[in-house]
Amino acid sequence: xxxxxxxxxxxxxxxxxxxxxxxxxxxxxxxxxxxxxxxxxxxxxxxxxxxxxxxxxxxxxxxxxxxxxxxxxxxxxxxxxxxxxxxxxxxxxxxxxxxxxxxxxxxxxxxxxxxxxxxxxxxxxxxxxxxxxxxxxxxxxxxxxxxxxxxxxxxxxxxxxxxxxxxxxxxxxxxxxxxxxxxxxxxxxxxxxxxxxxxxxxxxxxxxxxxxxxxxxxxxxxxxxxxxxxxxxxxxxxxxxxxxxxxxxxxxxx
Ligand SMILES: Nc1ncnc2c1ncn2[C@@H]1O[C@H](COP(=O)(O)OP(=O)(O)OP(=O)(O)O)[C@@H](O)[C@H]1O
Ligand SMILES: [Mg+2]
Numbered sequence: 001x002x003x004x005x006x007x008x009x010x011x012x013x014x015x016x017x018x019x020x021x022x023x024x025x026x027x028x029x030x031x032x033x034x035x036x037x038x039x040x041x042x043x044x045x046x047x048x049x050x051x052x053x054x055x056x057x058x059x060x061x062x063x064x065x066x067x068x069x070x071x072x073x074x075x076x077x078x079x080x081x082x083x084x085x086x087x088x089x090x091x092x093x094x095x096x097x098x099x100x101x102x103x104x105x106x107x108x109x110x111x112x113x114x115x116x117x118x119x120x121x122x123x124x125x126x127x128x129x130x131x132x133x134x135x136x137x138x139x140x141x142x143x144x145x146x147x148x149x150x151x152x153x154x155x156x157x158x159x160x161x162x163x164x165x166x167x168x169x170x171x172x173x174x175x176x177x178x179x180x181x182x183x184x185x186x187x188x189x190x191x192x193x194x195x196x197x198x199x200x201x202x203x204x205x206x207x208x209x210x211x212x213x214x215x216x217x218x219x220x221x222x223x224x225x226x227x228x229x230x231x232x233x234x235x236x237x238x239x240x241x242x243x244x245x246x247x248x249x250x251x252x253x254x
Contacts, residue, residue, distance in 0.1 A: 009034045009198050010055070010161055014066035017047075017054050024050045026223030027066070032161065037187055037199040037213065039206075039231040042220035043243045048202045049093050051220065052163045056090045057083045070161070089159030089186075091150040093166045093202070098137040103129065103149055106137050110156035123152045127182060143170030151182035162186050164201045168208040180211025187212065206235040221247050 010032040017025040024047040032038055040048050054061040055068055057080040068075045075083055098106070107123065108116050124130055127148040138146050147167060154162055167183060168176050187199045201214060209231060217231030219238070226247040227234065238246045 007033055008069070009036075009071060010200075011069040012051075012055070012066070013069070015051075015054070015063065015068065016065035017050055018062045018064050019050060019060060023064070024223060025054070028220075028223075028225055030218065030225060032198050032200060034160075034198055035196040036215045037201065039209070039214045039217040039234075040200060040202045040220060041204070041217060041231075041234060041238065046220045047223060048220055049165055052090060052165050052200070052202065055083075055163060056080060056088060084157065084159070087160035088163070089154045089157050089161070090163040091147070091154055091165060091167055093169070095138050095146050095150050097139045097141075099139060101137050102134055103137050103152070104133045107133075107152055107156045110153050116156070119156060123155060127152050127178060144172055144175050147171050147179055148175065148182075151179060151186075154186055155182060159186075159197070161198045161200070164199060164208075166202050166204065168203065168205065176207060177211060180208055183208070183212045203235075206232060209235075219243070219246055 008031045010030070012028050012030040015025055015028040016023060028051060030038070040051070042048050050061060054063065055075070057075065057078060063076065070083070070086055070088060073086065078086070104120065107120060111119055120133070124133055129148065129152055132141060132145055132149055135141075138149060141149060147170065150167075162183075164183065167179055171179055183199070183201075186197065188196050199214075201208065201212065203209065214231045217229055217234040218225045219227040219234060221227070221243060234246070
């Protein structure tokens, strides 16, 4: 095992992924160390959600080349639930509705064994879940309510690496602060004997970065991570010059 691998929480190496008949990811290399928060930028349809869903292990994403390693374990043969138990969580861009399962029940399952009254009361208060907690998960939830429901499930799961797919999309200005606070709770929680947790945030606007500190930004372009730099600088450059020019930009460190 190389020294880079031993310090990396997540190591994505030369990852090629095909969805349907299309190769969407064409050689992604990404290392996220313990305690780091990364940002993933890129044009619509570029493959950001594809990358996150492949890391999580959703069906339909075929790895044709390369590897994903988490805490030194190759994820190739692990099902989605095993990856979650290993410490990977995701806040979906468009979370699925789950008929017949109440949000309260899902939070209790995510939290694991034991009594969860205190956690539930805390989450209902912090994320204003009282109107959703005893309804089927995401059934008829508004866009913003779904994002808060996702945060509650993740806080209960307490993953070591959380993937956030456009956490602020569809969230009103007041609730962006609420979502940001929940993300910080996920990313900054200290664990016994460990440093802070890690994250990968997909955002188009960067609004969420007013609430959450991120270390490194990447631009996913033409199936590869084309550029790397300070996330806010990258968003500024993309806003001024567009994605096509971004990959040639002066602040690109690669
Ligand atoms: N099941 C599928 N069959 C065919 N193509 C698919 C399928 N799922 C995704 N794709 C395609 O893969 C490409 C990448 O999609 P993806 O959702 O990863 O993009 P994205 O970067 O997250 O975009 P956005 O910023 O709009 O969320 C798109 O062209 C999409 O249409
Ligand atoms: Mg997406």
